[in-house]
Amino acid sequence: xxxxxxxEDADVLYISFSRSEHVTGIELAPNVLLRLDSGKADGGPPRxxxxxxxxxxxxxxxxxxxxxxxxxxxxRNLPDDIRRAVVTVVTSPPASEVLGVAFTISLPASSLPxxxxx
Numbered sequence: 001x002x003x004x005x006x007x008e009d010a011d012v013l014y015i016s017f018s019r020s021e022h023v024t025g026i027e028l029a030p031n032v033l034l035r036l037d038s039g040k041a042d043g044g045p046p047r048x049x050x051x052x053x054x055x056x057x058x059x060x061x062x063x064x065x066x067x068x069x070x071x072x073x074x075x076r077n078l079p080d081d082i083r084r085a086v087v088t089v090v091t092s093p094p095a096s097e098v099l100g101v102a103f104t105i106s107l108p109a110s111s112l113p114x115x116x117x118x
Contacts, residue, residue: 013056017094029070046085048095
């Protein structure tokens with residue numbers, strides 16, 4: 001069961017999905033932290049433990065009802081296994097029930113080399 005806890009003094013929204021003794025914090029974007037259990041400690045699958053949204057009221061005010069866009073490029077410097085775990089958990093319940101995840105492709109602006117014809 002997903003639990004929401006808002007700390008008004010700190011302006012932080014904590015979204016909790018489950019508990020774990022082995023949590024790693026992954027910064028998805030400035031002020032957006034994924035609490036992840038990678039599964040390494042117990043051999044289980046990776047799972048989202050929760051999300052932390054810092055400066056939540058300011059974030060909501062700035063977005064004015066529009067979705068928050070988070071680039072997965074923020075994950076580029078993570079080890080491959082952690083990056084795969086993050087993508088897996090944010091696109092699966094329960095995280096996907098809170099986060100709307102969409103993938104976009106940006107094509108390079110440079111021109112493609114000419115293709116040789118046979």
